Amino acid sequence: MTRWLAIGALGLTQIVGYGTLYYSFGILAPAIARDFAWPPELAFGALSAALLAGGLAAPLSGRWIDCYGAGRVMTAGSLVAAAALVACAFAPSGTAFLPTLVAMEIASTLVQYSAAFPLLVQRHPQTAQRSIVYLTLIAGFASTIFWPVTTWLHGFLTWRQVYLAFAAMHLAICLPLHALLSRPSRPADTTSDAAPRRDDNPVEGSLPLVVRRKGFALMAIGLALQSFVSSAILVHMLPLLAALGLGVVGVMVGTLYGPAQVLSRFVNMVFGRNLSQLRLAMISAGLLPAAIALLLLAAPSVPGALAFAVLFGMGNGLYSIVSGTLPLVLFGSFGYGTRQGQVMAVRLVVASAAPFAFALLTEHIGVDWALAVTAAFGAGAVVAFAGIARLSRAPARLDVAVVRQESTADSGSAV
Structure with a gap:
């Protein structure tokens, strides 16, 4: 499969993956809560717990991706996602529904961006950075498509039947496409489509070896702070606007948010070819506060x-791009799946806690101060990325010392 066909196929599976496993829940949650005699907030609390479980599982899925290949993991993930959706549909009680929801969010780490980005890196390392930009542009329509599709289906189907229909989509659309993408990128290549091979021209990271541990920590902090800001504001968007005297424009704000994400990705695709990903990360982080x-x-x-x-x-639109391209540019293509899993774990754990933390801030210090604290977190992400820029100017000669130390250690262990 060519690079462009791979991007198109992945774009379709990402729309289905995010639409069925994430965006649809907000529409189906009231019916789920009524069915299980839950208060409405308990349904979203269950989703937060499931997202937390997915975050904790992300590092393991990242290691699987590096070991077995992203295509194979995504193929298995399609089966797991379908099985989880079926289990959700047949859950007899709220107690039984919660573990199936957890399974659904764990499955999402096997089929969404955390697996799709490594697949692009493993198949075409040298062009993966631009491919990720194109993929996020396509997948950005997931909410635009699945919010109305879910609403339409729920107009004549129960929430359980909607989940069964979504399971069928994973089997009919995502499973065969992921299976096709699990094949080697070159017809003559019969080796495993796992970690990038030497003849694949792997991407070398730009960050000096001696500062990569600090750089990874700063990158994880920056992306986690952005995740906090994004999750806190999006979940509380409508009540937040109402508290500020803007309840009447909530629908208009929601209407503009999705296209703005796609617009930012399109602008970056057309005009951002020569823009460094670290600078793009700082722009993305700066836009939120x-x-x-x-x-x-x-x-x-x-x-x-x-x-x-x-x-x-x-x-937020640029944030989705940066979360995939920045680890590749800074640290290279080798071990990319593992790093993505680690970063995804931090992001999901923070995102699952952010709505509750923002609600506590609002209750104790008011909406204005809660927003100010959240904006400060966003500014902290800019500072973290600026710290990486400073690290990237570390003398390259220090890398030689690190390599020599590693070589000496290897020799000692061989003895």
């Missing part, structure tokens, strides 16, 4: 709220 600050200063202005939606959507 800037949007919050604009909302605080402009509320209850409707134009200000709409501008907030555009800036926040653009920041």
Whole structure:
């Protein structure tokens, strides 16, 4: 399969994966809560617990991706996702539903970006950076497509039947495409499609070896802080706007947010070819607190709220790109799946806790101060990425010393 066909096929599976395993839950949650006699907030609490479990499972899935190949993991993930959706549909009680929801979110780590990005890196390392940009542009339509599709299906199907229909999509669409993508990228190549091979021209990381441990920590912190800001604001978007006197524009804000994400990815695709990924990370991180600050200063202005939606959507759109390209550029293609799993774990754990933390902040210090604290977290992400830029200027000669130390250690262990 050519690079462009691989991107197109992955784009389709990502739309299905995110649409069925994530975006649909908000629409089906009220019916699920009624069916199990839960208060509405308990359904979203169950989702937070499931997202946390998915985050804890992400490092293991990343190691599997490096060991067995992303295509094979995604193929197995399609089966696991379908089985989890079927189990959700037949759960007889809320107690039985919770572990099936956990299984569904664990399956998402096998079929969503955390696996799709490594697949692109493993198949075509040298062009993976641009391929990730194209993939996120396609997958950005997941919410635009699946919110109305889920609403339409739920108009004449129960939530259980909707989940069965989604399971069928994973078997009919995602499974065969992932199986096709698990094949080697070159017809003449019969070796495993696992970790990148020497003749694949693997990408060498730009960050000096001696500072990579610090650089990874800073990158994980920066992406985690962005995840906190994104999750906290998106979950509380409508009540937040209402508290600021902007409840009437909630629908308009939601309408602008999705297209703004896609717009930012399109602009980056067309004009960002020569922009470093570290600089793009700082721009992405900076847009989120800037949007919050604009909302605080402009509320209850409707134009200000709409501008907030555009800036926040653009920041989140670029964030999806950076989360895939920055680890590749800084650390290279070798071990990329493992690193993605580790970063995804931190992001999902933080994202699962962010809505609850923001609610506590709002209750104890008020909406304005809660937003100010959240914006400060976003600014912290900019500082973390700036720290990586400083590390990247470390003298390259230190790498030689590190290599010599590693060689000496290897020789000693051989003896």
